[in-house]
Amino acid sequence: MVPSPAALDAYPRPNVAVDLALFTLLPSAEGNHHDRLGVVVLRGSDGTPTLPGRMVRERETIRETVKELVQEKLSHRPTARWTLRMLDVFDDPDRDPRGWVWSVGYSVAISRHEADLLTPQAELLAIRGSAARGTRSTSEKLSYDHDDIVSMAVRRMRRRYEKAPDPDGLLKAPYTLSQLRHAHEAVLGAPLKRDTFNRRMREFLEPAMSRSGEEMFTSETVGRPAQLFTPRRVAVREVSEPFPLPRSGSVT
Amino acid sequence: MVPSPAALDAYPRPNVAVDLALFTLLPSAEGNHHDRLGVVVLRGSDGTPTLPGRMVRERETIRETVKELVQEKLSHRPTARWTLRMLDVFDDPDRDPRGWVWSVGYSVAISRHEADLLTPQAELLAIRGSAARGTRSTSEKLSYDHDDIVSMAVRRMRRRYEKAPDPDGLLKAPYTLSQLRHAHEAVLGAPLKRDTFNRRMREFLEPAMSRSGEEMFTSETVGRPAQLFTPRRVAVREVSEPFPLPRSGSVT
DNA sequence: GGAATAGTGTCTTTCAGACACTATCTG
DNA sequence: CAGATAGTGTCTGAAAGACACTATTCC
Numbered sequence: 001m002v003p004s005p006a007a008l009d010a011y012p013r014p015n016v017a018v019d020l021a022l023f024t025l026l027p028s029a030e031g032n033h034h035d036r037l038g039v040v041v042l043r044g045s046d047g048t049p050t051l052p053g054r055m056v057r058e059r060e061t062i063r064e065t066v067k068e069l070v071q072e073k074l075s076h077r078p079t080a081r082w083t084l085r086m087l088d089v090f091d092d093p094d095r096d097p098r099g100w101v102w103s104v105g106y107s108v109a110i111s112r113h114e115a116d117l118l119t120p121q122a123e124l125l126a127i128r129g130s131a132a133r134g135t136r137s138t139s140e141k142l143s144y145d146h147d148d149i150v151s152m153a154v155r156r157m158r159r160r161y162e163k164a165p166d167p168d169g170l171l172k173a174p175y176t177l178s179q180l181r182h183a184h185e186a187v188l189g190a191p192l193k194r195d196t197f198n199r200r201m202r203e204f205l206e207p208a209m210s211r212s213g214e215e216m217f218t219s220e221t222v223g224r225p226a227q228l229f230t231p232r233r234v235a236v237r238e239v240s241e242p243f244p245l246p247r248s249g250s251v252t
Numbered sequence: 253m254v255p256s257p258a259a260l261d262a263y264p265r266p267n268v269a270v271d272l273a274l275f276t277l278l279p280s281a282e283g284n285h286h287d288r289l290g291v292v293v294l295r296g297s298d299g300t301p302t303l304p305g306r307m308v309r310e311r312e313t314i315r316e317t318v319k320e321l322v323q324e325k326l327s328h329r330p331t332a333r334w335t336l337r338m339l340d341v342f343d344d345p346d347r348d349p350r351g352w353v354w355s356v357g358y359s360v361a362i363s364r365h366e367a368d369l370l371t372p373q374a375e376l377l378a379i380r381g382s383a384a385r386g387t388r389s390t391s392e393k394l395s396y397d398h399d400d401i402v403s404m405a406v407r408r409m410r411r412r413y414e415k416a417p418d419p420d421g422l423l424k425a426p427y428t429l430s431q432l433r434h435a436h437e438a439v440l441g442a443p444l445k446r447d448t449f450n451r452r453m454r455e456f457l458e459p460a461m462s463r464s465g466e467e468m469f470t471s472e473t474v475g476r477p478a479q480l481f482t483p484r485r486v487a488v489r490e491v492s493e494p495f496p497l498p499r500s501g502s503v504t
Numbered sequence: 505g506g507a508a509t510a511g512t513g514t515c516t517t518t519c520a521g522a523c524a525c526t527a528t529c530t531g
Numbered sequence: 532c533a534g535a536t537a538g539t540g541t542c543t544g545a546a547a548g549a550c551a552c553t554a555t556t557c558c
Contacts, residue, residue, distance in 0.1 A: 008351045012310040013265035016354075058264040059345040059352050089341060089356060093311040099260045100311050102268075104341060178537075196521065198538075223536025224528035430510075447512075448548060475509025476555035 014091075015101040018065045019053035019146060021087070021153040022074075022108055024115040025170055025186055026126055035186040037157075038124035039138065039150055040115070042073060048143040049125060051150070053103065062086070066106050075119035083168055084108050087152050095145050103144075107153035109168035127154055129189040154187075161187040165201045165231060174208030174228035176218060177201065205229040266343070267353040270317045271305035271398060273339070273405040274326075274360050276367035277422055277438055278376055287438040290376035291390065291402055292367070294325060300395040301377060303402070305355065314338070318358050327371035335420055336360050339404050347397050355396075359405035361420035379406055379441075406439075413439040417453045417483060426460030426480035428470055429453065457481040 026038035041049035052073040056065045067078050087105035095101070115124070125138040127150070136142075137151040160167040161184050166175075170183045181197050208216040208228040217225040278290035293301035304325040308317045319330050339357035347353070367376070377390040379402070388394075389403040412419040413436050418427075422435045433449050460468040460480040469477040 008267045008353065011267055011307040013267055014308070015260045015263055015265055016268075055263040056266070061343045061345065062341060086340060088338060089314060091313045093313065101260065176537085193521070194537085195523090195539075199520090220530090221536080222530060222534080224538080226537055428510085445548075446510085447550090450511075451547085472557090473509080474507080474557060476511080478510055 012100075015099060016056050017053050017101055017103045018056060018062055018069060018106060019051045019090075019103045019144075019149055020066055020069060020106050020108065021051055021150050022070075022110065023127075023153070023157070023168070023170065024110050024124065025112050025183060026124055035182045037127040037154070037186045037189075039127060039153075040074070040118065040122045041125055041142065042121055043123065044143060049123065049138075049140050050143045051146045052122075062104050062106070066108075073119070074122050076114075076117055078108075081169060082108050082110070085156070085168075087149060087156065090145055090149065092145070103149075105149040105152065107157065107168075109157070109170045111170060111172040113172060127189075158188055165204050173230040174216060176226035176228060177205075178226055180229075204232055206232050264352075267351060268308045269305050269353055269355045270308060270314055270321060270358060271303045271342075271355045271396075271401055272318055272321060272358050272360065273303055273402050274322075274362065275379075275405070275409070275420070275422070276362050276376065277364050277435060278378055287434045289379040289406070289438045289441075291379060291405075292326070292370065292374045293377055293394065294373055295375065296395060301375065301390075301392050302395045303398045304374075314356050314358070318360075325371075326374050328366075328369055330360075333421060334360050334362070337408070337420075339401060339408065342397055342401065344397070355401070357401040357404065359409065359420075361409070361422045363422060363424040365424060410440055417456050425482040426468060428478035428480060430478055432481075456484055458484050 022040040024038055024040070025035040027035065040052065042052055044050050052069055054065065054069045054072065056062065057068070060068075063084055066084055070076055070078050085107045087107055090103040090105060093100055095103070115122075125140060127137055128139065136147050137154055138147075141147065142150065157168060165180055166183055170187070171179060177198050178194075180201060181192055181194065184197070185192050206229065208230045210216050216228040218228065219225055274292040276290055276292070277287040279287065292304065294304055296302050304321055306317065306321045306324070308314065309320070312320075315336055318336055322328055322330050337359045339359055342355040342357060345352055347355070367374075377392060379389055380391065388399050389406055390399075393399065394402065409420060417432055418435055422439070423431060427435075429450050430446075432453060433444055433446065436449070437444055458481065460482045462468050468480040470480065471477055
């Protein structure tokens with residue numbers, strides 16, 4: 001904050017836009033059932049893929065801007081369950097040739113089902129395996145610095161998907177452990193071990209219950225039916241307690 | 253980004269300030285040698301403690317603003333080693349009674365020695381044990397929403413200090429394992445086990461070497477001299493690889 | 505020697521990783 | 532029945548956690 005009593009108009013103000021990296025799962029091209037991670041882009045008049053974005057409105061929060069952006073550019077209404085995550089403020093003064101324009105990068109994930117409701121102009125680009133910094137994360141070069149936004153979003157997303165079941169909401173509960181694992185494999189870009197994954201995730205999940213109080217399973221699938229799970233309301237244990245905090249009284 | 257060809261002036265623009273949560277270690281009040289974490293505040297004309305902050309300048313990046321801010325308000329020149337971390341954009345339209353003012357929160361840590369070089373107006377407030385969301389993180393209420401900024405900074409800092417040695421630079425290398433542990437205890441607000449801590453940190457450290465090629469130790473202290481260490485240039489292993497990526501070819 | 509701090513050997517417990525076995529569906 | 536997918540028991544090895552022992556200084 002600034003203690004100066006001068007009028008706020010005296011300070012220079014950047015234009016501020018919001019750019020949204022909206023992820024969902026894509027069926028694999030090779031015909032096998034493994035999912036891939038995809039990001040929604042819109043094509044500009046010159047055909048360059050671009051993240052949906054817009055300028056902020058007067059006295060509007062960034063989250064409000066994101067929600068309006070989704071309605072206006074993607075013809076879809078975000079629900080309260082969307083977990084919007086701020087990535088960074090992209091403030092290179094030369095990032096936009098039109099002038100001094102900052103972009104606040106946001107990331108969100110939606111289910112395949114919800115993604116089908118987006119405007120037909122919304123296109124899904126598959127995320128490439130290694131979203132390293134400085135690398136293109138999709139097959140096409142995005143406009144502006146949107147490649148940076150996507151690769152940062154993917155990097156953070158991968159961190160979250162290492163610890164907890166579907167933290168961003170790529171799936172709609174209830175889901176099977178296999179569906180959950182495929183989603184995590186799509187985010188991480190690497191195969192996971194079924195047994196270890198199941199055991200690790202179990203503590204964060206609880207069996208989905210039908211209205212009649214029965215545990216729920218898939219049906220009409222090939223193979224043994226899989227049990228359906230939903231995320232637990234409260235986590236069983238702390239997500240991370242890596243250091244040895246003493247268990248009882250004595251402190252050395 | 254916005255594809256509109258309209259003049260950028262047509263869009264409303266918020267005032268944008270930067271607020272800095274600058275942390276350092278404080279000697280404990282109780283006279284024992286345990287450190288506490290402290291945050292630098294300045295007192296306004298009404299005596300309310302406030303994080304150092306200022307408006308951004310024309311076509312300036314936020315990091316540049318932070319560095320100028322430190323020079324102007326704290327009479328100190330940041331070095332290249334400072335690890336500035338963006339916390340969040342605080343964009344509640346009512347957070348500043350003067351108008352529509354966003355604040356970009358930043359966090360940084362400096363050594364005690366460097367903190368002594370700050371302007372005498374800089375005051376250090378001790379961080380309280382539990383910096384939970386919605387709680388005051390210091391003994392005094394800070395102005396504006398600066399309590400939120402500090403508590404978010406502390407929460408993120410604690411996460412980082414669970415994994416790696418002094419990731420934010422509270423200490424100046426070389427340091428002993430005890431000094432490192434005390435710093436971590438100050439950040440985490442809880443005592444740590446000496447043996448486990450030492451073993452966990454060793455892989456990220458290498459012995460400090462004198463110019464004559466000898467390992468360095470403390471001297472003139474009570475008790476056995478402690479070896480001095482510096483952070484390794486490159487991390488030995490990946491910071492986190494929590495999921496079972498298959499070791500060899502076969503993928504199930 | 506005694507007090508104080510540094511550093512580590514070692515035992516136990518816990519958990520990841522790997523493999524394979526059992527379970528239950530479709531056709 | 533074969534084929535396919537789901538779920539788990541169990542063994543092994545590695546690492547965390549806990550305790551206590553040794554090491555080296557100052558007084």
